[in-house]
Amino acid sequence: MRLLFLAVLRPHTGNAVTAERVRDHLEAAGHECLLKDAFDFESPSEIADLIAAEKLEAALALHLYRGGRLLQGHRIPFGIIFGGTDLNEDANHREKKEVMGRVLQEARFAVAFTESMREMAQTQWVDPVFTREVKARVKRAAGVRLMGEMRREDLHAALKNCFALVNSSVSEGMSAAILEAMDLEVPVLARNIPGNAALVKHGVTGLLFADPQEFVQLAKRLIRDPALERDMVAQGREYVRRHNSWQVERETYQQLVGKLERCAED
Incomplete structure (x- = not known):
């Protein structure tokens, strides 16, 4: 499956390292993963053009607001991965919080790295x-x-x-x-x-x-x-x-993207 992965890719940061690791997991399962910097896009329409040009079938975003908001309203299924900024910073801004809530409603799955992050997300919805x-x-x-x-x-x-x-x-x-x-x-x-x-x-x-x-x-x-x-x-x-086993993480992401693949086929 051809998959779009949106993340913030500033070099040598936790976000970039996490995104590269997740992409490696997905490509090891045989998927084609197009990793793009969310900051390179200003609107969902630009993502729509990319989806059409690259014949993408599903998508994944690291951060609800930074990446997930760009995936709303497209024909392809997508999942999201919570970032700390989502829950600790952006959730405190009313407009951003509303956007993230809409992203969660449309996403096929959401990944939280820790139990406390999951609980915070449930409570909130269900940096210069x-x-x-x-x-x-x-x-x-x-x-x-x-x-x-x-x-x-x-x-x-x-x-x-x-x-x-x-x-x-x-x-x-x-x-x-x-x-x-x-x-x-x-x-x-x-x-x-x-x-x-x-x-x-x-x-x-x-x-x-x-x-x-x-x-x-x-x-x-x-x-x-x-x-x-x-x-x-x-x-x-x-x-x-x-x-925090690398192998368990790999298997989990592969299983989740398998769900997107089945959604794309339906």
């Missing part, structure tokens, strides 16, 4: 400003260095040389950085927000902090307790193996 704030704070913080996007191989090499990964995000869907650190056997300290808590069990697969003071306390505890570090690293790696 933030970036500037972060950069400004980093400039004022002693001993903190802001790095740009890195190739995955370089990022993993740097991560393996670190004592721990710190995720201080105030908004997360499913943090690829946390999962990568667990897989690389690097201890994780993460802010206690729903997206992070869905992946990190405090004291078992990592440590969760609520504020800067608790972060300092937990970081000191981790430094003083090598046994805790060894246990969390082992449990984290096992969590990734059991719950």
Whole structure:
């Protein structure tokens, strides 16, 4: 089946890495997957022209608002994959939320990376400003260095040389950085927000902090307790193996796209 896949493809970002991985899953099952950057299109009519020109039979979008809204009203069936921005940011804007609700009504399936994301989506239906704030704070913080996007191989090499990964995000869907650190056997300290808590069990697969003071306390505890570090690293790696298996993810997406294929044939 010839499949259109819309995603935000800025290089070396979690979205781009996820999109490439999903495309690989689908092509391994024999589908032809045309991956396109959602930001290259301004309206559904442009997508309609692409569908006709490329003889596409079904579609998939990463993010309801950024990609899913472009797939509405076409003759081909489509599915969507929730992104953290959908639930943590765009759902707070009335107009965007209404658009995403309509996308969900038309989609044949929806994928949420974690149970908490699924629950948030059910509750809600059934980013430049933030970036500037972060950069400004980093400039004022002693001993903190802001790095740009890195190739995955370089990022993993740097991560393996670190004592721990710190995720201080105030908004997360499913943090690829946390999962990568667990897989690389690097201890994780993460802010206690729903997206992070869905992946990190405090004291078992990592440590969760609520504020800067608790972060300092937990970081000191981790430094003083090598046994805790060894246990969390082992449990984290096992969590990734059991719950974020590359093979299971591949099989799941292949099964879901099989549903689109059957819909296209009907």
